[in-house]
Amino acid sequence: MPPADPPAETPAAPMYPRVLLKISGEALMGDQGFGLHPPTVRRIAEEVKQVHDLGVQICLVIGGGNIFRGLSGAAHGMERATADYMGMLATVMNALGMQGALEGLGIFTRVISAIPMDQVCEPYIRRRAIRHLEKGRVCVFAAGTGNPYFTTDTAATLRAMEMGCGAIFKGTQVDGIYDSDPKTNPDATRYASVSYDEVLQRNLRVMDASAIALARDNKLPIIVYSLRESGAFAKVLRGEGKFTIVHP
Template sequence: MSADGETKTTYKRVLLKISGEALMGTQGYGLHPPTVDRIAKEVKSVHDLGVEICMVIGGGNIFRGLAGAAQGMERTTADYMGMLATVMNALGMQAALEALNVNTRVISAIPMDQVCEPYIRRRAVRHLEKKRVCIFAAGTGNPYFTTDTAATLRANEMGCEAIFKGTKVDGVYDKDPKKFDDAKRYDTVSYDEVLQKNLGVMDASAIALARDNNKPIIVFSLDEPGGFRGILAGEGTYTRVQG
């Protein structure tokens, strides 16, 4: 925060990754409109700073491919169903953002022209340059890859300076802080340590891709009002995953 009270940030382009579960609020399933609206306002507050924003939203509030496969469904089919769930979440977030007068594009790795755009990298970059929020849906378009990996892939393709992962806790801990009172939070942690200790920030493929491209991951609590904007200004509590 500057002396005149204006929030300053050094980031020009970032990717926000949130889980599908973050959109269901206190419900056990689906989209909770007041929660979607609250997150949209968080995104708008950062957009108002002039930051170019990409988003990737999971689909676990509607359908999770791994869970479907665990119940006997063929894994490829289950993963495609999970990808379609992310499109539904992306459209819900788009509606909330555009209600706040934030121009938004949903860009799907699986073509479905009547509801969203197909993924074309140069076109997506142009949308960002025009200050439109780009929500990347349907993961990578391939089964066996999570939305964490999709987020890291798109962050690299779009030239984002960092990946911001909004979670239920304010960073990365050595063990589950909801179960263990003596859990310790990391201020910074290396990619290799995340992999070696299985800290659960993102899946191994996503962490390895971020490491290989030196893309920092900032883990913070999305439940904290004003948290996203504050973290971009270097305030608040968070963990930075880096080399």
Template sequence: MTTEPSRHYGRVMLKISGEALMGDQGYGLHPPTVSRIADEVESVQQMGVEVCMVIGGGNIFRGLQGSAQGMERTTADYMGMLATVMNALAMQSALEAKGLHCRVISAIRMDEVCEPYIRRRAIRHLEKKRIVIFAAGTGNPYFTTDTAATLRASEMNCEAIFKGTKVDGVYDKDPIKHPDAKRYGDVSYDEVLQKHLGVMDASAIALARDNRLPIIVFSLDAPGGFRSILEGRGTYTRVQN
């Protein structure tokens, strides 16, 4: 277990993959799983922490995979961005069902379903204790939602990015395939890049490094895992200088 004295984070970014929303299904959305993740977010907001989110779209459509199958890359990436909007709306619905105030903000204008990205407005939502979900990536092809999460976290002045995964940190090799895999407690941005540790894509790691934005990698499958880290408990890996 990795522990440190409890510190107060005022504002954080939670980055999760689209696959995290599909539960044991092979595709799409699993409403009980979406609701469980909403519970995790609610528990953190109850601590007084301002929360923003970026959710991938791989459970519906992955642009890079579509491109590999012969689709024009830019078109495939825009389709992936639309998938992230669908996931963001699903999460918004789950959060609002719990009585929480939430806004979906899209990098691509679609005013009938969500707000356009305006930095000052997004910050104001957070100050009003609304949960903000950033959708449609950066609005540009060739950029991943990892990069979008790091960009928005920097723009929102977040104190850390929490990357929710299926494992409880960063390992030197796949812990599912290799029982002897070693988990890092702390690892530097440069080491992540040099060893290809797969925390986030290289652009996201470089952007986080340049803005001195820590990345906390933890298991989203562990109930209460998100809150426990904010309370100074739990198991995770911290990526920082």
């Protein structure tokens, strides 16, 4: 008799049962210079679906820089608070776009806004949001914290802690954190892991300083990986592929 085929390797189990994925608004632009690129939004939604199919509970926070960035508006003479509120509204638009893509893939999704706008999304109520996650729904948190002067990075860290997430996953254009910009320096070195304090001291620009300090104080890991690699979200969640983890 011919030898039996070796048993197939069982994929590693996900490292965390509940996670928050933070992506920038610019990630939804694709190759265009502004707004939403539907094929790119759908591709990211498919990445989320792969992880959702593993039984992982998922929250999302999406920036608004593809539509309007508060700091940029303030730099052009607009009042900072007004510019930040405009940026928050941009995140709601992105969240609704992602909701449409996810529900097109059969995943029940709730957009939850820190600024009440009942006609298009739910107001943020922590216990209700946790119940959505327990029922297998994806929660997309929009409008930041609802306050000006706070970035979506800080909002993502805050929501991850409130929801009891095991980690924040930060999807970027590169496969981790480097000691310099790998797009301009071919000799840039990628960190496998780095501490919160090193990120702050070396100004590595993973997330803003407030978000890093908040994660550090609550020992919340931040995992940085590339959004460009197909299937990377699921791989990294199983501890595979290339990524950088920020931890104590």
